[in-house]
Amino acid sequence: xxxxxxxxxxxxxxxxxxxxxxxxxxxxxxxxxxxxxxxxxxxxxxxxxxxxxxxxxxxxxxxxxxxxxxxxxxxxxxxxxxxxxxxxxxxxxxxxxxxxxxxxxxxxxx
Amino acid sequence: xxxxxxxxxxxxxxxxxxxxxxxxxxxxxxxxxxxxxxxxxxxxxxxxxxxxxxxxxxxxxxxxxxxxxxxxxxxxxxxxxxxxxxxxxxxxxxxxxxxxxxxxxxxxxxxxx
Numbered sequence: 001x002x003x004x005x006x007x008x009x010x011x012x013x014x015x016x017x018x019x020x021x022x023x024x025x026x027x028x029x030x031x032x033x034x035x036x037x038x039x040x041x042x043x044x045x046x047x048x049x050x051x052x053x054x055x056x057x058x059x060x061x062x063x064x065x066x067x068x069x070x071x072x073x074x075x076x077x078x079x080x081x082x083x084x085x086x087x088x089x090x091x092x093x094x095x096x097x098x099x100x101x102x103x104x105x106x107x108x109x110x
Numbered sequence: 111x112x113x114x115x116x117x118x119x120x121x122x123x124x125x126x127x128x129x130x131x132x133x134x135x136x137x138x139x140x141x142x143x144x145x146x147x148x149x150x151x152x153x154x155x156x157x158x159x160x161x162x163x164x165x166x167x168x169x170x171x172x173x174x175x176x177x178x179x180x181x182x183x184x185x186x187x188x189x190x191x192x193x194x195x196x197x198x199x200x201x202x203x204x205x206x207x208x209x210x211x212x213x214x215x216x217x218x219x220x221x222x223x
Contacts, residue, residue, distance in 0.1 A: 004152065032210055043113065043214040044200070051210075089153070095209055096166055098143070100152035 004092050006101035013080050014109050020076045021104040023090030027071035031095035035064055035075055038087045038103070047075075047088075080108045112136065114203050114215035122221045128189040131218045135182050135203030141165070142184040143212065144176060147198045156199075159184050188220075196222045 005024045013019050025033065032051045036044040048057040050066040050073065057064050061078045077084055087103040115134045123129050135142050143166075144156040155168035159178035176186040182203075188195055198219050202212040 034210075034212075036214075041216070043216045046211065046213075049210045091153075093209065097155050097158075097168070098153075098212065099155070100145075102150065102152040 004090060004099050004101040006088075006090055006104050008104060009102065010105040010107070012107045012109060015080060015082060017080050017108075018076065018078045019080055019106065020074050021088055021106075023073045023075070023101055025071050025073075025090070025092040025099070027068060029094040030068050030092070032093040033066055033068075033073050034091040034093060034098070035073070036089040036091065038089055039085075044089060077106070080106070082108045082110050084108050114201060114213050116199075116201055116215040116218050118218060119216065120219045120221075122223060123191050124223055125191055125193060127191050128187060129191060129220060130185050130187045131199055131201075131220070133184045133186075133201035133203075133215060135184070135201075136205075136213055138205065139203035139213070140182050140206050141204040142178060142182065143202045143204070144184070144186050145200045145202070146170075147200065147217075148194075148196070153200060156186065191222045193222050196220060 007022050035047040038044040048064045053068040055066040063076045066073045085108045087105045089103045091098045091100045117132045141160045143158040145153040147153050157176050158166040162178045173189045178184045198217045200217045202214045
């Protein structure tokens with residue numbers, strides 16, 4: 001069993017604040033690291049897929065980095081907006097299976 | 111393109127009963143994976159089907175089973191329901207030739223009383 005851990009479990013920030021979350025994963029059997037955004041009552045939506053150590057991806061105000069040697073990834077949100085409120089999931093892809101963390105629940109207060 | 115659809119969206123069953131959940135993948139996708147989410151747990155992998163064959167299986171008891179049809183639609187079945195089976199069940203479809211992409215459905219919320 002591969003344990004993927006995310007921290008913090010939940011986060012409340014003021015509109016305009018920048019924030020970041022952590023995803024830790026076993027560095028063995030690494031194929032890819034995925035970040036998803038999951039709003040209540042909707043389907044999880046893919047944000048980023050990262051495969052190489054040192055990868056950095058960016059989509060608007062959201063970016064992510066990857067360190068496969070030490071087994072962690074960071075997700076950054078710059079200037080949080082209320083519409084960023086969601087649960088952010090990471091998943092470690094071994095090529096055969098996805099192992100998900102429990103997510104970080106972000107609430108952005110207007 | 112239509113997304114992944116799951117039916118029903120909500121279901122209430124009694125302990126001991128059995129249940130069947132359905133997942134229709136995105137057109138052209140041949141792989142379907144199933145996940146269970148219970149409170150405080152990450153998505154737990156149940157199984158993956160590709161071209162009507164189970165390709166991978168997670169660590170769940172034999173009460174959980176699935177199948178895939180020739181049109182790639184998939185069903186999962188849980189027999190002899192237990193209270194602990196109450197969960198959100200998500201399916202995800204993957205395009206042919208990709209190990210990176212998973213497109214999720216909205217899930218089926220199962221409550222066992």
